[in-house]
Amino acid sequence: MGEESGGRPHVVIVGCGFGGLATAQSLADADVDVTIIDRANHHTFQPLLYQVATAGLNPSDIAQPIRHIVRKQRNARVLLDEVVGVDLDERTVQTLAGHIGYDYLVLATGATHSYFGHDEWAARAPGLKTIEDALDIRRRILLAFERAEATDDTVERRRLMTFVVVGAGPTGVELAGAVKEIATKTLRRDFRSIDTTTSEVILVEAAARVLGSFPQKLSESAERQLEKLGIDVRTSTLVTDIDAHGVTTEHGVIPAATVLWGAGVAASELGREVTDEPDRAGRVPVTDELALHGHRNVFVIGDLAKVVSGGVPVPGVAPAAQQGGQHVARCIGADLEHAPRPTFVYKDKGSLATIGRSKAVADLGPRLRFGGYVAWLIWWIVHIWSLIDFRSKLRAMSGWGWQYWTGRRNARLITGTVVRDAASSRQE
Amino acid sequence: MGEESGGRPHVVIVGCGFGGLATAQSLADADVDVTIIDRANHHTFQPLLYQVATAGLNPSDIAQPIRHIVRKQRNARVLLDEVVGVDLDERTVQTLAGHIGYDYLVLATGATHSYFGHDEWAARAPGLKTIEDALDIRRRILLAFERAEATDDTVERRRLMTFVVVGAGPTGVELAGAVKEIATKTLRRDFRSIDTTTSEVILVEAAARVLGSFPQKLSESAERQLEKLGIDVRTSTLVTDIDAHGVTTEHGVIPAATVLWGAGVAASELGREVTDEPDRAGRVPVTDELALHGHRNVFVIGDLAKVVSGGVPVPGVAPAAQQGGQHVARCIGADLEHAPRPTFVYKDKGSLATIGRSKAVADLGPRLRFGGYVAWLIWWIVHIWSLIDFRSKLRAMSGWGWQYWTGRRNARLITGTVVRDAASSRQE
Numbered sequence: 106m107g108e109e110s111g112g113r114p115h116v117v118i119v120g121c122g123f124g125g126l127a128t129a130q131s132l133a134d135a136d137v138d139v140t141i142i143d144r145a146n147h148h149t150f151q152p153l154l155y156q157v158a159t160a161g162l163n164p165s166d167i168a169q170p171i172r173h174i175v176r177k178q179r180n181a182r183v184l185l186d187e188v189v190g191v192d193l194d195e196r197t198v199q200t201l202a203g204h205i206g207y208d209y210l211v212l213a214t215g216a217t218h219s220y221f222g223h224d225e226w227a228a229r230a231p232g233l234k235t236i237e238d239a240l241d242i243r244r245r246i247l248l249a250f251e252r253a254e255a256t257d258d259t260v261e262r263r264r265l266m267t268f269v270v271v272g273a274g275p276t277g278v279e280l281a282g283a284v285k286e287i288a289t290k291t292l293r294r295d296f297r298s299i300d301t302t303t304s305e306v307i308l309v310e311a312a313a314r315v316l317g318s319f320p321q322k323l324s325e326s327a328e329r330q331l332e333k334l335g336i337d338v339r340t341s342t343l344v345t346d347i348d349a350h351g352v353t354t355e356h357g358v359i360p361a362a363t364v365l366w367g368a369g370v371a372a373s374e375l376g377r378e379v380t381d382e383p384d385r386a387g388r389v390p391v392t393d394e395l396a397l398h399g400h401r402n403v404f405v406i407g408d409l410a411k412v413v414s415g416g417v418p419v420p421g422v423a424p425a426a427q428q429g430g431q432h433v434a435r436c437i438g439a440d441l442e443h444a445p446r447p448t449f450v451y452k453d454k455g456s457l458a459t460i461g462r463s464k465a466v467a468d469l470g471p472r473l474r475f476g477g478y479v480a481w482l483i484w485w486i487v488h489i490w491s492l493i494d495f496r497s498k499l500r501a502m503s504g505w506g507w508q509y510w511t512g513r514r515n516a517r518l519i520t521g522t523v524v525r526d527a528a529s530s531r532q533e
Numbered sequence: 534m535g536e537e538s539g540g541r542p543h544v545v546i547v548g549c550g551f552g553g554l555a556t557a558q559s560l561a562d563a564d565v566d567v568t569i570i571d572r573a574n575h576h577t578f579q580p581l582l583y584q585v586a587t588a589g590l591n592p593s594d595i596a597q598p599i600r601h602i603v604r605k606q607r608n609a610r611v612l613l614d615e616v617v618g619v620d621l622d623e624r625t626v627q628t629l630a631g632h633i634g635y636d637y638l639v640l641a642t643g644a645t646h647s648y649f650g651h652d653e654w655a656a657r658a659p660g661l662k663t664i665e666d667a668l669d670i671r672r673r674i675l676l677a678f679e680r681a682e683a684t685d686d687t688v689e690r691r692r693l694m695t696f697v698v699v700g701a702g703p704t705g706v707e708l709a710g711a712v713k714e715i716a717t718k719t720l721r722r723d724f725r726s727i728d729t730t731t732s733e734v735i736l737v738e739a740a741a742r743v744l745g746s747f748p749q750k751l752s753e754s755a756e757r758q759l760e761k762l763g764i765d766v767r768t769s770t771l772v773t774d775i776d777a778h779g780v781t782t783e784h785g786v787i788p789a790a791t792v793l794w795g796a797g798v799a800a801s802e803l804g805r806e807v808t809d810e811p812d813r814a815g816r817v818p819v820t821d822e823l824a825l826h827g828h829r830n831v832f833v834i835g836d837l838a839k840v841v842s843g844g845v846p847v848p849g850v851a852p853a854a855q856q857g858g859q860h861v862a863r864c865i866g867a868d869l870e871h872a873p874r875p876t877f878v879y880k881d882k883g884s885l886a887t888i889g890r891s892k893a894v895a896d897l898g899p900r901l902r903f904g905g906y907v908a909w910l911i912w913w914i915v916h917i918w919s920l921i922d923f924r925s926k927l928r929a930m931s932g933w934g935w936q937y938w939t940g941r942r943n944a945r946l947i948t949g950t951v952v953r954d955a956a957s958s959r960q961e
Contacts, residue, residue, distance in 0.1 A: 173723055184682075255630060295604050
């Protein structure tokens with residue numbers, strides 16, 4: 106393995122999501138220098154992003170500066186920068202600021218939204234991957250109610266109070282539930298001209314059932330729970346267009362001012378820099394060590410990687426990314442001791458999806474499947490305790506405890522230049 | 534007094550800062566209809582904005598949706614809109630969305646930054662009036678450290694680690710203290726290439742002393758406390774230019790990447806709609822009832838008004854705006870009962886300014902002047918208890934309690950498109 110002149114091996118980690126962070130932390134005691142490059146200054150706890158989008162939590166409740174997380178890890182440094190190219194032969198990455206050499210490269214840049222070839226939908230139907238996405242969605246939801254309050258046109262008011270969520274995977278289900286909760290509980294008494302509880306939330310899914318990655322029974326449970334909340338669930342419904350007026354499906358037009366995207370993801374573009382043969386979702390095929398074929402010193406993990414473990418594809422979930430990061434650290438450790446590398450084995454810890462207060466589904470194995478309150482309790486405990494440090498736990502817990510009892514949401518601020526946006530939209 | 538056809542008098546309040554909000558709330562039991570128009574959806578507790586700017590508090594800790602604050606006041610409605618014109622004869626205001634008629638008009642749009650004719654400085658040296666301003670300043674401060682970490686140029690690194698605050702009024706003093714605290718305590722262990730404790734914070738003031746509105750002794754106390762924190766206080770120093778490189782004063786050039794503006798304020802532009810004779814700061818002269826001369830049904834309060842009480846000019850502080858709002862409600866109440874209006878009398882409750890942890894000055898009257906820890910305790914108690922509802926109190930208190938003991942700041946997120954900004958700046 107090549108090393109920097111005279112020094113320890115230099116491990117460059119690109120992207121500090123669950124995979125990148127786990128890699129860095131697992132290398133804390135290794136005899137290497139670690140450089141983490143991310144274009145944000147913070148690590149985001151993505152499973153709770155929908156809470157920021159729906160004004161339940163503040164950005165800082167679920168995000169922490171990367172520097173702060175690794176401040177005690179003396180072999181790690183952090184660069185706020187963006188990697189735009191990889192030279193596998195020269196062993197360098199190109200960033201916006203310059204070039205950085207590596208001995209080991211770990212690509213963990215994750216996934217972004219995919220609009221299935223309809224990139225023009227992106228501006229109409231934002232997805233939820235970053236803090237900025239979450240604040241954008243929050244602004245759209247709250248502004249829709251403001252505009253509904255201001256208009257006298259009953260048709261337009263109905264359109265403004267209709268929210269369509271496209272895609273009924275975990276993110277879509279969470280968003281739909283939270284938007285309904287805002288309308289029926291949080292904002293109930295805030296407006297004068299409109300009754301927010303009459304808002305419509307429509308969850309549109311092309312497949313035959315919601316939460317397609319869960320067992321059939323839990324999908325059914327989730328659908329019942331969604332309908333109990335008053336959400337209009339439309340499965341087997343393909344979206345064919347999204348424009349300023351609303352959403353067009355194969356069954357007709359839904360006039361809706363706010364459309365949220367929970368449907369498709371595609372791997373980060375950076376994958377194309379290291380493979381000519383990404384899969385359909387843009388993911389990079391890797392060896393059973395999680396290395397790039399033909400380049401043992403380049404690892405690809407998390408949502409960017411196409412991983413097979415025990416003959417089964419590994420899902421794009423946080424635990425898989427974390428396990429990938431830990432595995433990479435073990436491989437590098439093996440190299441340093443001139444020992445053989447282990448093979449990656451994915452440990453499935455189950456799946457959880459929340460729908461709203463006291464509503465969720467949990468699949469922890471064939472005999473441990475729950476819907477409703479028990480699933481929600483499990484979901485709550487798992488997510489609170491996964492939050493990355495004590496401080497965040499304390500705040501999120503106290504915030505949520507309060508919210509659970511009162512139905513309030515404490516982060517309902519619209520920031521940015523809202524009025525002129527609102528006015529111009531009224532004139533559309 | 535004219536009334537809307539068949540209805541109760543319609544009171545239109547423009548701006549929902551301390552003055553506008555106090556007016557609305559004081560009219561809760563009056564037989565009037567109240568419309569609050571603001572271009573933000575939230576009321577901001579401005580005295581703590583500097584804590585948001587310096588990553589100590591979240592926006593939602595110090596701001597609340599206006600709708601939420603007045604949700605139980607059935608005679609009040611809230612419009613997210615911007616008033617761009619006033620027709621005193623027709624008794625209408627023009628907004629971005631249309632026209633709104635009034636019987637009583639209350640103008641409470643406050644003040645904005647003034648760059649003394651150098652509007653080109655605005656982009657280089659942001660002031661602190663809104664949540665957006667605070668988030669912009671936070672981004673600039675944190676990005677400066679990120680860029681310093683990334684550069685190898687020692688001169689540029691020094692420039693990036695130099696922070697100049699222009700103007701040593703309460704806002705300037707608070708900002709300087711908080712920036713110094715970030716550098717010396719909060720970020721101390723987060724970086725590898727730079728030692729943030731060597732950052733320079735320079736407070737530049739044209740007048741001979743800091744906190745010019747305070748008694749001489751307290752100015753001296755504040756200056757000692759600032760210097761104890763390690764802040765370079767330069768009084769009697771006029772700023773003559775601010776550009777991409779730094780700040781030019783009559784005594785020389787200070788290379789500095791981050792410049793914050795705490796120097797001048799000017800009344801909101803809306804004042805020009807109702808008077809041809811604003812004072813030098815753009816404020817609108819009013820009668821001793823706080824009404825516009827010649828228009829008894831139009832009130833002007835808070836920082837937008839030039840008020841004299843007992844022969845003495847009333848300062849542009851939150852308690853004065855609140856007292857103005859309460860007075861307007863009393864005048865309208867008197868009109869409804871065909872009673873004579875009272876004269877406005879300003880009750881001075883003293884002045885407070887904080888400098889940092891355990892450092893402040895308090896002027897509560899000739900025999901109640903404090904500097905240091907006691908002043909800081911008074912400042913802390915007054916501000917916590919002034920926060921607008923129990924929820925905010927609880928959160929801000931717990932957040933601050935934590936921060937006080939640990940020196941941490943929990944809201945250190947950079948949002949927006951930071952990387953490309955950083956990269957392009959490096960190439961400047």
